[in-house]
Amino acid sequence: LMSSMGMPLPxxxxxxxxxxxxxxxxxxxxxxPIPFSVRAMYGTVTFVAVFMWVSANEEDWKKFKQPIxxxxxxxxxFQKALRTLYLVLLPIxxxxxxxxxxxxxTEEPIELRTVHPAPPASTKVHGKTYTLxxxxxxxxxxxxxxxxxxxxxxxxxxxxxxxxMAPNANPWDEKAEGYLKYVREGGEIFFQNCHFCHxxxxxxxxxxxxxxxxxxxxxxxxxxxxxxQETFIFWRVSKGGIxxxxxxxxWASVMPPWEQHLTTDEIWKVILFEYWHxxxxxxxxx
Numbered sequence: 001l002m003s004s005m006g007m008p009l010p011x012x013x014x015x016x017x018x019x020x021x022x023x024x025x026x027x028x029x030x031x032x033p034i035p036f037s038v039r040a041m042y043g044t045v046t047f048v049a050v051f052m053w054v055s056a057n058e059e060d061w062k063k064f065k066q067p068i069x070x071x072x073x074x075x076x077x078f079q080k081a082l083r084t085l086y087l088v089l090l091p092i093x094x095x096x097x098x099x100x101x102x103x104x105x106t107e108e109p110i111e112l113r114t115v116h117p118a119p120p121a122s123t124k125v126h127g128k129t130y131t132l133x134x135x136x137x138x139x140x141x142x143x144x145x146x147x148x149x150x151x152x153x154x155x156x157x158x159x160x161x162x163x164x165m166a167p168n169a170n171p172w173d174e175k176a177e178g179y180l181k182y183v184r185e186g187g188e189i190f191f192q193n194c195h196f197c198h199x200x201x202x203x204x205x206x207x208x209x210x211x212x213x214x215x216x217x218x219x220x221x222x223x224x225x226x227x228x229q230e231t232f233i234f235w236r237v238s239k240g241g242i243x244x245x246x247x248x249x250x251w252a253s254v255m256p257p258w259e260q261h262l263t264t265d266e267i268w269k270v271i272l273f274e275y276w277h278x279x280x281x282x283x284x285x286x
Contacts, residue, residue, distance in 0.1 A: 011063035015050045022046045032280060033222030116228065117245050123235045125259050125267075132231040133285045137268050139182035140230070149281065152179050152272075157279040171276070179272075186273030189266050197255075202277055212254050219278050230282035233271050 009017075023046075026039045054064040074080035122131045142148035155169040170176065171184035191200075197216040199206040204218035219225050225233060236243075241253030258267060275281055 010067055011054055011060060012065075012067040015054050015064060019043070019046055019050050032226045032283065035223070035227070116232075119232050119235050120245070123238065125234075125238045126264050128264070130231065130234070132229070132235060135231045135234070137230050137234075137272060138265075139179065139186075139268050139272050141179055141182075143178055145178070149284075152276075153281045155179060156276045156281060182269050183273050183276045186266075186269030186271070187277070189262065189270050190273050193258075193261065194270065202274060214253075216255070219274050222280070225274060225278065225282070226280035228283060229285055230271060230275070233274075233282070234267060237267050237271065 023039070023043050026034065026042055053060075055061045071079050071083050071086070074083045119132050121133075122129050124130070136147045138147075140147055140149060140152050142151040155166055158164050158166055169180060171180040171187065173180070176184060190198075195206055196208050197206040197212070198204055198219065199209065199216075202219040204216045204221075206216065209215045217224050237255075238257065238259040240255045240257035242257055244253065262270070
């Protein structure tokens with residue numbers, strides 16, 4: 001488009017902007033969110049691909065290098081000022097990064113504990129045994145009453161410009177039925193029991209949150225429920241901190257075993273609300 005207007009984009013900036021676009025797309029547009037280590041892997045592959053593209057032949061390689069050479073040669077006043085700026089800023093940035101990475105920390109030592117330990121094959125709640133890889137949330141249903149995760153995924157809070165309810169997906173509408181009705185009931189249970197620690201926005205900043213170390217889980221963080229299966233959450237909520245396996249030692253979680261306070265149906269509905277409110281959907285076992 002810019003070439004047709006007589007303003008072609010230099011090959012150098014084509015490569016840089018393409019890599020930045022891929023990185024931003026992976027970070028903000030891919031759902032469920034992917035961990036940083038995976039983004040770094042894709043970013044490295046993209047960097048190599050861009051390098052191979054700009055160096056495919058001698059002419060393209062010269063075009064790519066030209067802006068860098070122009071700054072280094074500094075044939076104009078602007079380029080000379082730019083080169084001086086780079087020569088001053090780069091050592092400061094590298095030195096500052098090195099200092100911050102090597103500076104001794106005053107924080108308490110990290111506890112070597114597994115935050116999300118491997119779940120058991122099955123769990124027993126209120127006298128019923130649930131096989132985690134095959135069990136399903138009985139309230140994640142479509143209008144026909146059948147389990148349908150794709151249907152419920154379309155009704156969760158949208159993660160675009162701000163977190164907004166999807167059109168015609170208001171659980172607090174008096175006419176809401178089925179899945180949305182269960183979300184509303186789960187929200188009522190959450191605000192009666194869970195928001196004191198996990199917060200009104202499910203961000204782990206509740207009224208009592210900072211009385212604990214570590215603080216309660218932040219469900220809006222893409223590294224928590226967005227990375228977990230729904231039955232894993234069911235197991236953790238039911239058994240609480242006291243039900244963590246050995247690899248979760250030290251058992252720093254103060255979450256109570258909610259099976260002692262809620263029914264099985266109430267636990268499933270709370271989980272349904274948490275996924276709806278955060279705009280995430282559970283991972284599958286596949």
